[in-house]
Amino acid sequence: MKFRSEQGILAEALGALARIASTRNAGTPALSGVKMSLEGDTLTASSTDTDISLQFSLPVGGDTDGQGLVSARMLNDIIRVMPSGKVTVEFAGDNATISAQRSQFTIPTLNTVEFPRTQPPSGEPVTIASKELKDALAQVVLAASKDAQKHNLSAVLLASTDKEFVLLQQTATAWLCVTLLVQALRHPIHF
Secondary structure, three states: OEEEEEHHHHHHHHHHHHHHOOOOOOOOHHHHEEEEEEEOOEEEEEEEOOOOEEEEEEEOEEEEOEEEEEEHHHHHHHHHHOOOOEEEEEEEOOEEEEEEOOEEEEEEEEOHHHOOOOOOOOOOOOEEOHHHHHHHHHHHHOOOOOOOOOHHHOOEEEEEOOOEEEEEEEOOOOEEEEEEEOOOOOOOEEO
8 A cells, every 4th residue: 555645734634643553452553553455545544442433534635555563652653753744655565654855754554453443433423513612512421420430420411313312321320312403504513
């Protein structure tokens, strides 16, 4: 697999993906990676810690289709220090080479077969203004448990219907609920 991309676009996506990649699961090294799949001029980059998955589709200059898996943190650190402009990423054998201008880095790849399969979201996306989502989350997150062992009490459930968007937070005694009208805005958030 080989492609070229703008350093800034790649750095922004990899920054978010590196924050999602797991650092706590030594039993499955693939969870610490970012999986990159190139088809034509579209790069799909994915990362997960099995609780949260994140995926970006980026326009790139595709050369050779394929897929590869590398350490998300290592790749992110390299891309961030690259000079602005075009960056070339090439996966060949057990290594990935990242180059731009006079800089060149080679990092080992991980086994793509070990990366968990993720299901694409089903149904229609929900679009909500980021400010409204932030305000709604502020009302329910305060009730979340800080105890990591209580998974069902430390999460926020997002649900939607055709006419409303609902955030639910389970507490030890009750559900807190915030209902918002679905709106399409310039910088939407899709679920």
